[in-house]
Each structure stands twice: as structure tokens, then as C-alpha cells.
Amino acid sequence: FCAYKTMVSQEWSGESEYLQLKVRDVHDGHGAMEGKNANRLIFAATFSCLSISILFLAVFFINRCTQH
Secondary structure, X not given: OEXXXXXXXXXXXXXXXXXXXXXXXXXXXXXXXXXXXXXXXXXXXXXXXXXXXXHHHHHHHHHHHHHO
């Protein structure tokens, strides 16, 4: 015995002798690429933050050294 619901219908189906379950992600089967893109995004964000921090420190020290 198998029963199922669809996205459209909120009611359970009747009895079914043969039911094939096919599960897909929202990216049409490209779930593995999402992890790679997430890693690239994390790397880019970290690199950007470090670059901005180093730039701030450079401007701060240049400003401090030129005032004396």
C-alpha cells in the first residue's frame, strides 16, 4: 500500500500497487554545484573583508606617518 500527496493537492491519494518515487532538488539536479558556489562566495567575502581591513590599516598608518 502506498499513499502520496502532490504539491497541488492536499489530499492523500488512494491505494496504489506501483509507485515510483523520484526526488529532485530545486536546481534540477545540480545540487552539488550549489556547494561549490557557496564555497566560492565564502572565499570571496572573506578575501574582500581582509582586503578592506588591510586597506584601512594602510591609509591609517600613511595618515599617521605624514602628520609627524
